[in-house]
Amino acid sequence: MNNVLKFKNNKTDVAAQDEIYNFAYLDENTKRMIRRALIKALCIPGYQVPFSSREMPMPYGWGTGGVQVTSSCLTTDDVIKVIDQGADDTTNAVSIRNFFKKTANIETTEKTSQASIIQTRHRIPEEKLKEKQILVYQVPIPEPLAFLEPRYQETKKMHALSEYGIMHVKLYEDITKNGHIETAYAYPVKTNDRYIMDPSPIPKFDNPKMNNNPAIQLFGAGREQRIYAIPPYTEVTSLDFEDYPFDPSKAPHKCSICGSNESFLDEIITDDDGNRSFICSDTNYCNQRMENN
Amino acid sequence: MYVSVKGGEKAINNAHSWLSEIRRGDVNIAELNIKQISEQLTLSVDRVMSEGSLYDKDLSALAIKQSRGDLIEAIFLMRAYRTTLPRIGSSKPIETSKMLCLRRISATFKDIPGKQKLGPTFDYTHRLLDFKLLADGEYEKAKIEKYDDKEIPHVLSFLNKEGLIQKEIPSGKTSKDITRNPINFPLTRSERLQSLSRGDEGFLLGLAYSTQRGYARNHAFVGELRTGYVEVQFEIPELGIEINIADVMFTECESVNQFKGSKKIPAQFTRGYGLVFGQLERKAISMALVDRSMRWKEFGEEYLGVAAQDEEFVISHCDNIQATGFLEHIKLPHYVDFQAELDLVRKIREEYKKNEQRT
Numbered sequence: 001m002n003n004v005l006k007f008k009n010n011k012t013d014v015a016a017q018d019e020i021y022n023f024a025y026l027d028e029n030t031k032r033m034i035r036r037a038l039i040k041a042l043c044i045p046g047y048q049v050p051f052s053s054r055e056m057p058m059p060y061g062w063g064t065g066g067v068q069v070t071s072s073c074l075t076t077d078d079v080i081k082v083i084d085q086g087a088d089d090t091t092n093a094v095s096i097r098n099f100f101k102k103t104a105n106i107e108t109t110e111k112t113s114q115a116s117i118i119q120t121r122h123r124i125p126e127e128k129l130k131e132k133q134i135l136v137y138q139v140p141i142p143e144p145l146a147f148l149e150p151r152y153q154e155t156k157k158m159h160a161l162s163e164y165g166i167m168h169v170k171l172y173e174d175i176t177k178n179g180h181i182e183t184a185y186a187y188p189v190k191t192n193d194r195y196i197m198d199p200s201p202i203p204k205f206d207n208p209k210m211n212n213n214p215a216i217q218l219f220g221a222g223r224e225q226r227i228y229a230i231p232p233y234t235e236v237t238s239l240d241f242e243d244y245p246f247d248p249s250k251a252p253h254k255c256s257i258c259g260s261n262e263s264f265l266d267e268i269i270t271d272d273d274g275n276r277s278f279i280c281s282d283t284n285y286c287n288q289r290m291e292n293n
Numbered sequence: 294m295y296v297s298v299k300g301g302e303k304a305i306n307n308a309h310s311w312l313s314e315i316r317r318g319d320v321n322i323a324e325l326n327i328k329q330i331s332e333q334l335t336l337s338v339d340r341v342m343s344e345g346s347l348y349d350k351d352l353s354a355l356a357i358k359q360s361r362g363d364l365i366e367a368i369f370l371m372r373a374y375r376t377t378l379p380r381i382g383s384s385k386p387i388e389t390s391k392m393l394c395l396r397r398i399s400a401t402f403k404d405i406p407g408k409q410k411l412g413p414t415f416d417y418t419h420r421l422l423d424f425k426l427l428a429d430g431e432y433e434k435a436k437i438e439k440y441d442d443k444e445i446p447h448v449l450s451f452l453n454k455e456g457l458i459q460k461e462i463p464s465g466k467t468s469k470d471i472t473r474n475p476i477n478f479p480l481t482r483s484e485r486l487q488s489l490s491r492g493d494e495g496f497l498l499g500l501a502y503s504t505q506r507g508y509a510r511n512h513a514f515v516g517e518l519r520t521g522y523v524e525v526q527f528e529i530p531e532l533g534i535e536i537n538i539a540d541v542m543f544t545e546c547e548s549v550n551q552f553k554g555s556k557k558i559p560a561q562f563t564r565g566y567g568l569v570f571g572q573l574e575r576k577a578i579s580m581a582l583v584d585r586s587m588r589w590k591e592f593g594e595e596y597l598g599v600a601a602q603d604e605e606f607v608i609s610h611c612d613n614i615q616a617t618g619f620l621e622h623i624k625l626p627h628y629v630d631f632q633a634e635l636d637l638v639r640k641i642r643e644e645y646k647k648n649e650q651r652t
Contacts, residue, residue, distance in 0.1 A: 021377065050475035057373040060618030062625065085629045092625050094301040122629045140619070151605050153478045178641050184633035203633035223615050225475040251636050266628050267635065281629055 024071040024104040030054055034072035034227070038218060041229035046191030047159070048142050048226040056222065063096055063121060065220030066138035069227065070100070070119045073134055073218070079107045081115035086123035086264065086281035093121070110284050122185075124206040126263045126285040129215035131232065137200040139221035142228060144188045144198040164196050167239065175244055187246075189236050196239070197228065205250045205264045210236040253278040258289040316361050330354035339542070339571025340364055344613065345371025346472070346491045347378075348541050348570055365493075365613050372614055380473070385526040385535065389545050389568075391444055394521035396572075399448045401514050401549055407445035412520065413572075448517040449547050449564065458549065458562040459592070478605045482588075485608060489584060490569055492611030494576045500601045501582035508599040509586050513565065516549035520572045544569050546577035550585050555593035563592060583607060 022028065037051040056064040070080070080100055084093035088110040096119060097108055109115050112127040119136040129135060141147075145155045148166045158164065167188060174182040181187075187204035191197045199207060200219060210217060210230060217230040230236060240246035254261045256277045263285055265278040280286035317324065331338050331354035341353040345368045353371060360366035396412025399405050411417075413435075425431050452458040468483040476484070489497065504511055525539045546567040554560035565585025567577035586601040600606055610616060 027377070027379070050477060052473050052475050055372040055376040055472075055614065059369070059621060060615045061620075061622030062618060064618075085626050089301045090626050091301040091305055094305055098302075121625075122627070140622070151478075153605060179644060180637065180641055182637065182641075184637040185630040201627075201630050203629055205633070223619055249636060249640070251632065264629070265632070267632055281632070 021103055023076075024074045024100065025057075026054065026068065026071045030068075031072040034068055037227045038069065038072065038229060041218070041227050042216070042231045044195075045230050045234050046189075046195030046197040046228060048228045050225055051227050053222045053225040058095070058099070060223035061140060062092060063119070063138040064222030065224075065227070066119050066121070066136050066222075067096060067099065067220075068222060069218050069220035070117055070136045071104075073117060073136070074100070074104055074106065076104075076106060078116045079109050079114055081109050081112065081118045081284075082120075083118065083123060083125070083282075083284075084121040085266070086125070086285075087283040089283065111288075112284055122201050122203075123264070123281060124202055124209045126280070126282045127288075129213055131214040133215040135213075135215050135217045137202075137217065137219045139198065139200045139219045139224075139226070142198055142219065142221040142224050142226040144186075144196050159195060162194070167196060171239060171241070175241070181240070181244070188239050190239060191230055191236050192234050193237075197230075197236075199236075203250070203264055204238065204246075205248045207236075207238045207246070208248055212236075251278055255280045255286060258286045258293075260286070260289060316359070325358055327351055327354040327358065330357050336572060337362075337364060337367075339573055340494065340576075341367045341371055343570040343573055343576065344368045344491050344493065345375065347371050347375040348539070365617055369614050369617075376472070380470070382527065382530075383467070384538070385528060387523045387525060387541075387543070389519070389523055389543065390447055392519055392521040392523050392543070392545075393440070393442070393540075394445055394519050396521070397445060397517070397519040399515070399517045401516050402448060402451075405448055405451075407443070414574075445519070447547065449549065452516075452549070452562060456561070459552070459558070459564060461564065476608070478608075480604060480608065482584075485587060485604065486566065486568070486580075486584060488608045488611060489567070489580045492580070492608075493613035493616070494573065494579070496611050496613070496616075497579040497583050498575060500586075500607060501579035503599070504582055504586045504601045509589070509597045509602045511582075511586055512551045513548040513582050513585065514550075515578060516547045516564070518544070518546045518574060518577065520544040520574070542571050544571065544573050544577040546574070546581040548578070548581040548585055552592060552594075557593040563588070 026034075034051060037049045041047065041049045053065065054068060056067055058064060058067065074080070080097070081088065082093045082097040082100070084090040087093065100106060101108060112118065112125040113130075115133065117134045117136060118125065119138065121138040124135065143152065143155050145158060145167060148170055149155055149158070171181050174180060183204065185203045186198055186201040187207055189197050189199050189207060189210065199210060212233050212235065213230070214232050216232055219228045221227070238246040251265045251267065253265055255263060255265060257279050260280060263280045263282055266281045268277050268279060269275070270277050331350040334357065337357055338350055338353045341356055341364055342348050342350070345353065345356070352374065353367070356367035356370040357364070359370060394410055394412070396414060397407065397410045399409065449458055453460065464481070464483070468487070469481070471484050471487045505513070520542070522540045522542050524537045525541055526535045527538045528535045548565040550563045550565060552561055552563045563585065565581035565583075565588070567580030567584065569576050569580065583601055587604050587607060589596055589602050596602055
């Protein structure tokens, strides 16, 4: 509080601006409020806990939920990794990493195995996570039923009653129309055999990694004011039908840098004729493989 | 072999430098100072304070300067700063009947106690570009008159005496701060009004306009519109005294709406309410109309399924900082999701082709 007042009194003191905020930006009361929501979320896997999301100095939709969750979990001993689309050097990942460097002055890394907290947008790292690691997902729309029923007042009831018929009908209709479930990312899952949950817009290729993961998985949706979580070693299944089992497919190619045929690939257009090449979306995974060879 | 492009960090730094330079513009032109903005672009400053929910003219002017005049960006800066401020306590409810009015009009009565007062308004100006302003310094001086500082009663209170207008019954509850508690639908009216007051002017204007054009038509009169300064009183519990902590400018609009009566209530007039920081009439009137249209349930009116009646729809989408953030986030990379879609579409097309060849 004193720090903020200091700023108020020194509006012109530009140099003081960077030092005025609390560790990891959020004030301690806000962090406590968020930690309470996180604990509740961990106790009820997949359940969306409303929280009083703060206005962050970055836009809604750009990871404000993830940033608030990370900020509330950070201690001075943490080592943080931030990825967007699997890569450490995409612009928004760089920007969020710099935010924590500046406001928390903590160590950062690109190595998945060395990070204690990994904040991610749209991917789960290829390398297996371990106990005591935390994976924080940035979530745009936390409600998996939102595209079928946009009103929270309605979806809240559906979750409470486990009334998930509309979701199964949607998947069924996809199959009857196209022979496939037409969802390639943000593919809905069921957590701990109870709540249908949005895994955030990760490709469905990543869905199986959520299941029985030793790490803590936390999900923050800032604009929609929701937090949810998957505790370690929790069952997470992708919705499917017995005769149409879930298929975590990926492009049928190899990475043209490291040669992996197990990782999720980005497609790159290499020349004016539209020739294509495929490379690992997880840049750290790709680099590690190159170093080891 | 293709090597993926690195250098996000460098690109960001370069972009920021360029932004800084272009914000300054031609260095041969004098730089704007904050006081020039807060004194001469007052309505921009008001909008940024209102939708930024923070009453500080200097900070608002700074935000406008920093954002190159992009008001939504400026509102964003204010909001982000506001979040970091501690909440010391709540003021006493403001008394708008004690407002020092710059302007006060009623469209429902010709003559009213406390008089009609036009004040500094664009209303009757002819919208002709004033080329004299291209040169420096010319302005007209206003006449000075003595202000009768008697309390100015609200116009609707006269209708109230006759029982012709629906009474507002105080809930007796303390308002829940929507910036400190998560939104959970359905909302209380207090939460709804808080959201509308910081909601986007353009969005609310459009919605209010839609009710006028027949989407849940609810003909509204401006019962009263007033702009002026109100004292904000704060009680210091340790000392047991009330002190005046600020004189804040507000615009308040009370609308009077037709109401045919329902099973619950006989025919009478009903109200909508708008209250915003600064002189933002368009916003205050829009707010009152949208507030009124969302009160259909309370008055036992029919739900016509239009946007302006739908609380969850209006409140979820009226915040321009939330809206612009989410809208603009689609500029961020979506390579992975797009790739996943590409794979799926290719697969479906291949199967389609196979099926076609078979038939």
